[in-house]
Amino acid sequence: MPYLSPALNVMVAAARKAARPLIRDFGELENLQVSHKGPADFVSNADERTERILYEELTKARPGYGFLGEEGGFREGPDKTHRFIIDPIDGTTNFLHGVPIFAISIALEREGQLQSAVIYNPISDELYVAEKGHGAYLNDKRLRVAARKSLPETLMATGIPYMARGTDEERERSLAEVKAIVSRTSGIRRCGAASLDLAFTAAGRFDAFWERGLNPWDIAAGILLVREAGGLVTNLNGSSDPFSNGDVLATNETLHPQLMAILQNPFS
Numbered sequence: 001m002p003y004l005s006p007a008l009n010v011m012v013a014a015a016r017k018a019a020r021p022l023i024r025d026f027g028e029l030e031n032l033q034v035s036h037k038g039p040a041d042f043v044s045n046a047d048e049r050t051e052r053i054l055y056e057e058l059t060k061a062r063p064g065y066g067f068l069g070e071e072g073g074f075r076e077g078p079d080k081t082h083r084f085i086i087d088p089i090d091g092t093t094n095f096l097h098g099v100p101i102f103a104i105s106i107a108l109e110r111e112g113q114l115q116s117a118v119i120y121n122p123i124s125d126e127l128y129v130a131e132k133g134h135g136a137y138l139n140d141k142r143l144r145v146a147a148r149k150s151l152p153e154t155l156m157a158t159g160i161p162y163m164a165r166g167t168d169e170e171r172e173r174s175l176a177e178v179k180a181i182v183s184r185t186s187g188i189r190r191c192g193a194a195s196l197d198l199a200f201t202a203a204g205r206f207d208a209f210w211e212r213g214l215n216p217w218d219i220a221a222g223i224l225l226v227r228e229a230g231g232l233v234t235n236l237n238g239s240s241d242p243f244s245n246g247d248v249l250a251t252n253e254t255l256h257p258q259l260m261a262i263l264q265n266p267f268s
């Protein structure tokens with residue numbers, strides 16, 4: 001059974017509460033109101049409502065804590081040492097298309113360190129939790145990153161920049177990375193939800209995940225899951241702080257240097 005700190009219990013309860021109406025919405029997508037935040041950047045009333053429920057539940061239980069959410073939920077609490085970082089629906093495009101690969105992602109930071117994490121896919125009912133120093137779990141099962149060491153055996157995950165994210169040069173580079181990785185591994189999956197890519201990496205389903213230009217709410221919970229499952233997460237310069245530029249490489253300790261070398265020189 002996973003270790004659930006009091007804060008982690010609050011986070012799990014909030015995720016489950018916010019998931020209930022989301023499951024209903026998923027069954028009647030034609031009723032959603034969808035708007036554009038930018039080109040290829042959609043948001044629905046379900047994203048906004050989910051964030052509101054999470055905000056209410058989390059701030060009710062931990063009134064002093066700070067809060068950062070993708071859909072604008074921001075609050076600097078009187079308690080400067082704690083902050084929730086949440087993505088109400090990670091994988092909105094999947095959600096809006098009826099693809100059941102999306103998740104509620106909630107992380108808790110304490111003095112700038114990731115302390116607790118919840119990633120919940122309401123459709124598969126897979127609940128991932130991690131607490132710093134106490135391991136990562138999928139439902140009741142303790143997680144461990146994959147042990148595969150040889151690149152040709154590995155299954156990789158990534159996110160390819162869609163229209164409008166990054167410059168032409170950055171998109172070219174991402175495609176070169178995909179080409180370099182696909183020719184050296186068993187393949188690449190592009191699921192469309194960074195939180196679940198990290199959760200699947202923590203579970204050893206994927207051997208590694210990399211992506212550039214992500215936001216803290218996409219990756220905060222997933223980073224702690226992978227680390228608590230024994231994996232290594234850095235940005236693509238090797239810094240252990242992926243929030244610094246939103247670039248992430250998450251994998252086991254053996255594959256990490258090999259993948260880093262490829263990703264730093266994708267054209268070679």
Ligand code: 2AM
Nearest residue numbers: 040041089090091092159192193194218
């Ligand atoms: P989202 O569904 O919460 O927006 C996949 O590559 C990741 O990028 C997902 O975690 C997704 O999160 C995010 N994403 C997708 N479209 C985006 C956009 N237009 N701007 C910023 N992030 C986006």
Ligand code: CA
Nearest residue numbers: 042043070092
């Ligand atoms: Ca979004």
Ligand code: CA
Nearest residue numbers: 087090091218
């Ligand atoms: Ca996201």
Ligand code: CA
Nearest residue numbers: 070087089090
């Ligand atoms: Ca989102």
